[in-house]
Amino acid sequence: MVSYLIVFVGHQNKALRQGRNFGYPCPMHVTDDFLSFIALSPSSYHAAAAVERRLIHEGFIRQEDTDEWDARPGGHVSVRGGAVVAWWVPEDASPESGFRIIGSHTDSPGFKLKPSGDLSSHGWQQAGVEVYGGPILASWLDRELALAGRIVLADGSVKLVNTGPILRIPHVAIHLDRTVNSQLTLNPQRHLQPVFAVGEPDVSIMDVIAGAAGVEPADIISHDLITVATQDAEVFGAHGDFLASGRLDNLSSVHPSMTALIAASQSEDAGSDILVMAAFDHEEVGSNSASGAAGPLLEDVLNRTARALGADEDERRRMFNRSSMVSADAAHSIHPNFPEKHDPVNYPIIGKGPVLKVNANQRYTSDAVTSGMWIRACQIAGVPHQVFAGNNDVPCGSTIGPISATRLGIDSVDVGIPLLSMHSAREMAGIKDLMWFEQALEAYLVN
Secondary structure (H helix, E strand, O other), rough: OOOOOOOOOOOOHOOOOHHOOOOOOHHHHHHHHHHHHHHHHOOOOHHHHHHHHHHHHOEEEEEEOOOOOOOOOEEEEEEEEOOEEEEEEEOOOOOOOOOOEEEEOOOEEEEEEEEEEEEEEEEEEEEEEEEEOOOOOOHOOOOEEEEEEEEEOOOEEEEEEOOOOEOOOOOOOOOOOOOOOOOOOOOOOOOOOOEEOOOOOOOOOHHHHHHHOOOOOHEEEEEEEEEOOOOOEEEEEOOOOOEEOOOOHHHHHHHHHHHHHHHHOOOOOOOOOOEEEEOOOOOOHHHOOOOOOOOHHHHHHHHHHHOOOOOOOHHHHHHOOOEEEEEEOOOOOOOOOOOOHOOOOOOOOOOOOOEEOOOOOOOOOOOHHHHHHHHHHHHHHHHEEEEEOOOOOOOOOOOOHHHHHHHOOOOOEEEOEEEEEOOOEEEEEEHHHHHHHHHHHHHHHOO
């Protein structure tokens, strides 16, 4: 069993501290809860731990992979690294049940600290990093950055750590590069190594990390640490309609998935299907890992739960055939300054509700049947819904949806809330969309 000790700094949004209600229809507690979740989730490992901690508080039971599988009625939760899977077993669950699954991912783009993370140049001490996923590189310049993630100690224990602001990737002054506003080119090796000290060659980045974690540098034998922009999430806009934060892709799906599962597990209208939330790691780099959607994690949970309910192989397959999955990941809001990047008809906009994502080439899994399932869930929940289909001249991204559908053979639909500045160090979402998304996900699970 791996033990985790969580190190974090508390957070509360300034607008919430001041008690400002901007007049939007979203209950303040929804916004407050989401902002707290973001603050507690600077890395995928922190996000998985935060979900587990919240669900255990709600009465879910921790399931260890190495223990006998527990499919008794009630909630169960299992963490594998930066991924978390939770499932609710109703009283009348049996081999005649199906699974209702919401999938998302916990990781976000950034810069990962290399195994030997010390560089120096002209008296500066720098951290050696490599690009993780597909960040908008320029958005990370001139921001105070933390390193967050997990460290492994000499005794084999794992500790979660968030250093607070220790790094910065400084931009070159315009006086030294007059083309910086017209021909910006950033070489990941030369231009994106952050500074953390100057004139202190005896201070290593591991010294700084160890100090933040409260351990000796020699005790740290390995690490998975990623950069995090340290500016607080903020509610903004003329009417407080918007939210700016890092990691909205894809904590804007993880948190609503978690709260929808909690609400559905407490509903008197839930049927006999097993309700599942799966938040995977490593989506931003292809999902090919033990904790990614291409790995066995979700399939293991479903299979072991089916067997614990007494299902044989044929019954387990039929359980899968009764099942469905919502792949929850962020969508692209139409951009007012770049409307030509969007389809002229099939585009969403922030503040108009959750988005159904469709692609003819199966970059998204939505088809007519699963799209209808999602639209009905939105109608039952009484929330607006939108659709995204890409501009034919613009390449389309993808999600965990096609990966999970291919691995499991379970019908799936791709949905999310609309964002601007996706993959920036600081993304933008609509507050009402978050509330509506949670309500639609709950309706999918219950109805």
